[in-house]
Amino acid sequence: QSALTQPASLSGSPGQSITISCTGTSSDVGGYNYVSWYQLHPDKAPKLMIFEVSNRPSGVSNRFSGSKSGNTASLTISGLQAEDEADYYCSSYTTSTTLNVFGTGTKVTVL
Amino acid sequence: EVQLLESGGGLVQPGGSLRLSCAASGFRFSSYAMSWVRQAPGKGLEGVSAISGGGYDSTYYADSVKGRFTISRDNSKNTLYLQMNSLRAEDTAVYYCAKDGLGGAQYDVWGQGTMVTVSS
Numbered sequence: 092q093s094a095l096t097q098p099a100s101l102s103g104s105p106g107q108s109i110t111i112s113c114t115g116t117s118s119d120v121g122g123y124n125y126v127s128w129y130q131l132h133p134d135k136a137p138k139l140m141i142f143e144v145s146n147r148p149s150g151v152s153n154r155f156s157g158s159k160s161g162n163t164a165s166l167t168i169s170g171l172q173a174e175d176e177a178d179y180y181c182s183s184y185t186t187s188t189t190l191n192v193f194g195t196g197t198k199v200t201v202l
Numbered sequence: 203e204v205q206l207l208e209s210g211g212g213l214v215q216p217g218g219s220l221r222l223s224c225a226a227s228g229f230r231f232s233s234y235a236m237s238w239v240r241q242a243p244g245k246g247l248e249g250v251s252a253i254s255g256g257g258y259d260s261t262y263y264a265d266s267v268k269g270r271f272t273i274s275r276d277n278s279k280n281t282l283y284l285q286m287n288s289l290r291a292e293d294t295a296v297y298y299c300a301k302d303g304l305g306g307a308q309y310d311v312w313g314q315g316t317m318v319t320v321s322s
Contacts, residue, residue, distance in 0.1 A: 094246060123307075125305070125307035125308070127307065127308035127309070129247070129309070129312075134314075135314065136206075136298075136312040136313055136314045136315070137247075137298065137300075137309075137312040138312070139303075139308060139309060139310050139311075139312075142303060142307070142308040142310070143305075143307065143308070148310060180246065180247050182247075182308070182309075183307075184307045188264070188265075189252075189262040189263075190237075190249035190250075190251075190252055190262055190263075190264055191249055191307065191308075192249070193239075193246055193247040193248065193249065194246070195246050196246040196247070
């Protein structure tokens, strides 16, 4: 099972919006509404930001939103803030393996 | 507060063994599937193993660890384990314990991770 494809890095200025893409296949992203997104800060526990494509867990800022079109899911961060600088990973249920598949990861830099 | 706390990581020689533990608190541990996810230095996240909840205890493994790693749980101690045998250099990573969300398609709570280094 190959990892889902994400851009290696993205950057934006405070207040801007950025969108991270996550491309898979019909066996994972495209076939099921089970895409989730995680935020990783160094030396901190990873944090669930979006689940089931577009749902936000309690406590996650509404500046984070998720969507999906075909085999590509997206995470949009609106009103970029310094604290959003982190690595972001998508994940999806897949029929190819018994475990969820992760994306390649995107490093977000706030300029 | 829902919390997961991993322990047991360290330096081990190739071919050696290590057992990771994950102490859970703040939720009904026995009801939820649990997983181990790792991140090798400079690499992305990789699902390692999962175990179902609700008393079924079905287990799942990545091909890269099948036959070498064993996941288990002790619901009386609210603890998840990962027994790692025949360790290889490529198993070097931070190992995270994660609680599966309802439906099992996402990990809604993570621990801070424990580092495993396989080196001679």
